[in-house]
Amino acid sequence: MSQQTVLVVDDERDIRELLTITLGRMDLAVHAVGTVSEARRALAERSFDLCFTDMRLPDGTGHEVVELIAAQYPDTPVAMITAYGNVDAAVSALKAGAFDFVSKPVDIQMLRRLVRTALKLAEERRSGAAAAGRxxxxxxxxxxxxxxxxxxxxxxxxxxxxxxxxxxxxxxxxxxxxxxxxxxxxxxxxxxxxxxxxxxxxxxxxxxxxxxxxxxxxxxxxxxxxxxxxxxxxxxxxxxxxxxxxxxxxxxxxxxxxxxxxxxxxxxxxxxxxxxxxxxxxxxxxxxxxxxxxxxxxxxxxxxxxVPPLRERRGDVPLLAEHILRQLAAKSGGAVGRLTAEAKQALDDYDFPGNVRELENILERAMAMCEGDTITPADLMLPQRAPRQPAAAPFAAGPAPAAAEAPASPGSVPLDDYISNLERSAIIKALEESRYNKTAAARKLGITFRALRYKLKKLGID
CATH class of the missing domain: 3.40.50.300 (P-loop containing nucleotide triphosphate hydrolases)
Structure with missing residues (x-):
């Protein structure tokens, strides 16, 4: 296997020597230059596994080197060398396509970690092992x-x-x-x-x-x-x-x-x-x-x-529903649930204020309520007419109230069951939003921890 090579672009001789010695001890070949034009020639003549470039150079800036590599040599990670505390320059370099940045004076241990990470990335890019398709x-x-x-x-x-x-x-x-x-x-x-x-x-x-x-x-x-x-x-x-x-x-x-x-x-x-x-x-x-x-x-x-809300990608709802139903079947060991045409239409008409998480809750509840493995609109327990929300708003104040997942009306089921379903939906949603931290969930619900624990037991929520 050929020795991996690093391009160093810096007009300070001390920095070039420090990087050459440090990288040489890591069994890396180093090609050091002091200007943007020299860096252009070096990149055109051979390939490099990694590049370090200073921010300020005699005939230009490190940004030019970063942009050149990002555009013409995307398989080569590039790291910017910045003055200590110059966060703006570091952030600007990352936005331009830099892999990472190193502050002066250079911390040798941090430099070595960065090099190992960057070289691993370069190998993955060239071999195609960076599983973009996963x-x-x-x-x-x-x-x-x-x-x-x-x-x-x-x-x-x-x-x-x-x-x-x-x-x-x-x-x-x-x-x-x-x-x-x-x-x-x-x-x-x-x-x-x-x-x-x-x-x-x-x-x-x-x-x-x-x-x-x-x-x-x-x-x-x-x-x-x-x-x-x-x-x-x-x-x-x-x-x-x-x-x-x-x-x-x-x-x-x-x-x-x-x-x-x-x-x-x-x-x-x-x-x-x-x-x-x-x-x-x-x-x-x-x-x-x-x-x-x-x-x-x-x-x-x-x-x-x-990440767009579900109402902005309605065409994905059928695929998501099938995926979720297969996951539920695999978890329970039962048959894969099947949505009737009417149930599919009901989902298509719904705005999903709780997005994919709400769709998962709806389908999990529907599988528990349906006869056999066929899911009808009644099993979904959606509101009869869910008002559509404007698709342009990039943010929402939070998930919709739990009533959005409740039965259409108390008259469709016994009142006790209706109230229990309301409580169960609200509690499950609060637990999920709190990553199942019961103290935080109780705070969201506006009840004490002891009251939440009692309701969990009463409603059979594990």
Whole structure:
């Protein structure tokens, strides 16, 4: 196997020598140049497995090198070398197509981790092992909107830029985050999802950064935080808008410095994680209202990926329904449910304010209610006339009230059953939105934890 080669573009001799020595010890061949024109000639003459370029060069900028490689040599990952603390330049480089960035003075250990990750990505691109097609089996839908989402996922998986996934509740933001992770060079590392709204404020710092034994009452042993758990992989911050302001400050520092300080520790611990985040709220609007820090918003929102609501891709509903029914059958060991023509029409007429998650709930309930394996409109228990929502709105305040999943009217079933169905739908939805954190679900429902536990037992919800 031929030796892998790295192109270094920097007009500072010290930096060129440092990178040449460091990369040489990793058994890599280094070709170092000092200008944009020399970089153009080198790229035209031979192929490289990786490129490092400084931001400022005598005859141009590193952005020109990044854009050139992204356009003409897309199989070569490129990392920008920036001045310490120059976050704007780093973000701009990532948007232009850079894989990652390195700050001066160069941290050798961080550089080595970046090189290993980048070379793995280059190998996957050239061998076709970056399984861009895997999304097809899990991200169901052939609509133009979903084809665009899949194409964007494949593109975002190739770099390390922070991605902000926008979309209403229930559209599948976590699935999108998982696919970005699985199709990228960090796929062998951990994927750590965290619901920021489900962690009590007083425990957030310990949960995110960890703590040392004896650092506070109840700290009986060292504990690693979510950042350490995601080391070498991806940290997915779901419902990031729920973070209190004091944690936003600490999170921003951890992302910028690529290091965390556990509670009670004297020194910071370096962490190598990719940050993906999501919320169903309008994060830019929260910035304007002063409820979310602008600097953190720009740091996590380097690239935004919007996942469309189900009402904007109605043609995908039949495919999704078939996929969900097959999954339910596989889980239960029973026959695959079959929708009547009338049931299909009822689904087509419905706006799905709860999106794919609501469709899953509707079909799971319908399979429990139907006779045999045939699902009728009555089994779906949809409102008789669901008002259509405007398709242009990119955000919604949240999922529709639980009554949207209730029977059409109390007269169609006994009153006790009708009320129980209302309660069951509301509780299941709150649990799912809270990732089955019962304390958070009770808070959403406006009841005590003890009351929620009683209702779970009463309604037979496991």
């Amino acid at each position: 999304a097809g089996d899990r991200l169901v839908g052939d609509s133009p909107a979903m084809q665009q989402v899949r194409a964007t996922i494949a593109k975002l998986a190739r770099n390390q830029a922070p991605v902000y996934i926008a979309g209403e509740s229930g559209v599948g933001k976590e699935l999108v985050a998982r696919l970005i992770h699985e199709q990228g060079p960090r796929s062998a590392g951990p994927f750590v999802p965290v619901n920021c709204g489900a962690i009590p404020s007083e425990l957030m710092e310990s949960e995110f950064f960890g703590h040392r034994k004896g650092s506070f009452t109840g700290a009986h042993a060292d504990k690693e935080g979510l950042f350490q758990a995601a080391h070498g992989g991806t940290l997915f911050l779901d419902e990031v808008a729920e973070l209190p302001l004091h944690m936003q400050v600490k999170l921003l520092r951890a992302i910028q410095e690529k290091a965390v300080r556990p509670i009670g520790a004297r020194e910071e611990v370096p962490v190598d994680v990719r940050i993906l985040s999501a919320t169903h709220k309008n994060l830019a609007g929260l910035v304007e209202q002063g409820q979310f820090r602008q600097d953190l918003f720009y740091r996590i929102n380097v690239i935004e990926l919007r």
